[in-house]
Amino acid sequence: MSRPFFFLLGTIFVSAAAFIVFDKDYPGTQLPAQYVADVDNGETLFYASGCRSCHLSTNPNSPNELGGGEAFKTNFGTFYAPNISMSSTYGIGSWAFEDFYVAMKLGQNPTGSNYFPVFPYSSYTMMNTEDIADLWSYLQTLPAVDTPSKKHDLGFPFNIRETITVWNMLYADNAKYSLMDDRPTYLVEALGHCAQCHTPRNILGGLKTDAWLKGGKNPNGKGKIPSIHPSDLKWNKEEIVEYLSSGFTPDYDVAGGKMASVVENTSRLSESDRIYIAEYLLRLNDE
Amino acid sequence: MRSFVVSVVSISLVASAVFAHSGVNNEDVIKRMKQMSEMASNMKVLGAMMKQQQPFDLPLAKAAIAKIGELSAETGKSFATKAEDPKSEAKPIIWDEFDEFTKLADALTKDALQLQSSLKGPEDLRNVMATLGGGCKQCHSKYRE
Numbered sequence: 132m133s134r135p136f137f138f139l140l141g142t143i144f145v146s147a148a149a150f151i152v153f154d155k156d157y158p159g160t161q162l163p164a165q166y167v168a169d170v171d172n173g174e175t176l177f178y179a180s181g182c183r184s185c186h187l188s189t190n191p192n193s194p195n196e197l198g199g200g201e202a203f204k205t206n207f208g209t210f211y212a213p214n215i216s217m218s219s220t221y222g223i224g225s226w227a228f229e230d231f232y233v234a235m236k237l238g239q240n241p242t243g244s245n246y247f248p249v250f251p252y253s254s255y256t257m258m259n260t261e262d263i264a265d266l267w268s269y270l271q272t273l274p275a276v277d278t279p280s281k282k283h284d285l286g287f288p289f290n291i292r293e294t295i296t297v298w299n300m301l302y303a304d305n306a307k308y309s310l311m312d313d314r315p316t317y318l319v320e321a322l323g324h325c326a327q328c329h330t331p332r333n334i335l336g337g338l339k340t341d342a343w344l345k346g347g348k349n350p351n352g353k354g355k356i357p358s359i360h361p362s363d364l365k366w367n368k369e370e371i372v373e374y375l376s377s378g379f380t381p382d383y384d385v386a387g388g389k390m391a392s393v394v395e396n397t398s399r400l401s402e403s404d405r406i407y408i409a410e411y412l413l414r415l416n417d418e
Numbered sequence: 419m420r421s422f423v424v425s426v427v428s429i430s431l432v433a434s435a436v437f438a439h440s441g442v443n444n445e446d447v448i449k450r451m452k453q454m455s456e457m458a459s460n461m462k463v464l465g466a467m468m469k470q471q472q473p474f475d476l477p478l479a480k481a482a483i484a485k486i487g488e489l490s491a492e493t494g495k496s497f498a499t500k501a502e503d504p505k506s507e508a509k510p511i512i513w514d515e516f517d518e519f520t521k522l523a524d525a526l527t528k529d530a531l532q533l534q535s536s537l538k539g540p541e542d543l544r545n546v547m548a549t550l551g552g553g554c555k556q557c558h559s560k561y562r563e
Contacts, residue, residue: 352563354507377547378555383461384454385554387507387562394555 160232162260169261173269176262178396179322179404180255184389185212188276197222198276203249203351207336208285210249216276224275231267232260238295238303245295247283248336253303254324257311302337315411318404323397328356328389344415352388361416371409372402446501450508453489453496460485461550468543479543480534486550487530493523507563519561526553 177183177195188198198221199212217224223231230241238252239245246252258266288294311317319325330338331347339347346358358364366374370381375397378386386394397405442448460482466472467479497520500513512519533546 349563352509353504354563377551379461379465379547379551383458383465385458385461385551385558387558388509391555391559 160229160260160263162228162232162264166261166264168268169265170268170272172262173265173267175400175404176258176266176322177269178399179318180258180266181323181393181396182215182266182270184392184396186215187392188278193274195273196276197270197273198278199280200278202281205249205350207289208283210247210283210285211281213280214276214278215270216273217271218275218277221277221279222275223270228264228267231270232263235263238299245292245299247285247292247295248298248303251324251327253299254321254327256303257317257321259311298335298337301335314404315407315414318408319411323393323408325359329359344412359412361413364412368406368409368413371412372405375400375405375408376402442503442505444501444503444506446496446499447503447506447508450496450501450506453492457486457489457554460489461547461554464543464547464550467540468547470540474540474543476537476539479546480537483530483534483537483546483550487527487534490523490526490530490553494520509561509563512561519557522553522557526550526557529553 182197183195185201185203186197186199187201188196189200191198197214197216198218199214201212203210203212214222216222219225226241233239233241234246234250235252235255235258237256238248238250255263283290311321326338326344328350329344329346330340331342331345332350333339343360344358345360345363346356349356364371366381374380374386375394377398378391378394380386385391397408442451463472463482464479467474494516497508497512497516500510502508502510529549533542533549536542537546
């Protein structure tokens with residue numbers, strides 16, 4: 132896609148955003164006043180939602196240092212994973228739970244400014260409030276990393292965060308506040324955000340939901356992200372569970388790139404959760 | 419029986435290599451891809467024994483581990499040339515960090531040698547798979563798309 136085309140697209144977005152009054156009200160965190168966070172569940176959610184796959188420090192001294200820094204080169208420019216460790220200066224250590232909740236549910240920072248959708252809040256917005264609280268409590272047990280976040284390197288007009296308001300209305304608004312009772316769907320769609328890489332995107336960066344999990348262009352490297360739709364993957368339940376546990380494909384190839392990190396996460400989930408993920412994928416054949 | 423198993427493995431190996439490498443033009447890349455496929459095929463022999471999909475065969479298992487070690491030892495040589503191909507999954511960072519890259523391959527060779535000599539029975543295979551798979555993953559996570 133040509134640079135002038137993206138420039139035009141961005142200009143349209145900026146113009147549209149200027150006329151839209153976005154309703155920033157939300158119904159509060161709705162967390163029961165007496166709620167006591169479950170740190171163990173928070174740890175499970177940490178691995179299920181893959182925070183470390185993007186935010187792990189580039190040269191970590193311990194396994195879960197979330198100092199960020201990894202570059203993601205896309206058509207819109209280069210994004211750098213920010214520091215989300217508990218550093219009060221450089222990370223999110225000074226946040227209140229409500230700040231974290233708004234980030235996960237609305238994709239906004241504490242000042243009300245939009246995050247870019249490279250942060251998959253359009254998936255996390257489907258998380259249960261209690262789970263967000265549990266995850267928040269676990270994040271606080273991880274080390275603070277005193278490394279400043281790198282500024283994203285985006286060209287005009289994609290560096291204008293207001294344009295994301297329009298994007299949110301198109302691609303991230305519908306699922307807000309919805310709670311998901313089905314564990315397989317919750318694991319894949321809300322926590323694992325598998326679709327963010329495995330579903331192709333349109334020119335605006337929105338997911339092509341009619342090609343759900345059918346693979347797409349690698350946004351951060353060459354080649355394609357493979358389809359994990361059962362009509363293409365052809366793996367049975369045991370094979371999917373094995374892959375999520377050990378990283379071995381049925382042909383004993385071993386996961387590489389970003390997927391190696393995803394498997395590191397899924398290997399720490401319970402066997403029943405890995406089975407749920409496999410069941411979700413296999414039932415796509417019936418839809 | 420063993421020659422039959424070896425033949426089946428060899429045929430599968432060639433078939434999977436042909437399938438996986440179709441459309442690749444660069445000779446060096448093809449060689450690298452075949453090397454990786456051969457490692458996977460030997461892992462598959464061990465995995466099948468671990469899952470009891472085929473009977474445990476100590477000499478065959480030791481041979482598979484030895485072959486993985488041997489192939490891993492060749493990694494530095496096979497990646498020495500910065501050969502690229504649109505279908506290659508090797509990240510260019512390999513050649514920026516070539517010493518680190520070959521250190522990982524050498525570590526896998528060392529692990530394979532140790533595992534080959536310590537393997538006694540089927541009960542050891544889980545550790546063999548975890549160790550060798552861990553070695554593969556360490557390299558793939560950083561140096562493969």
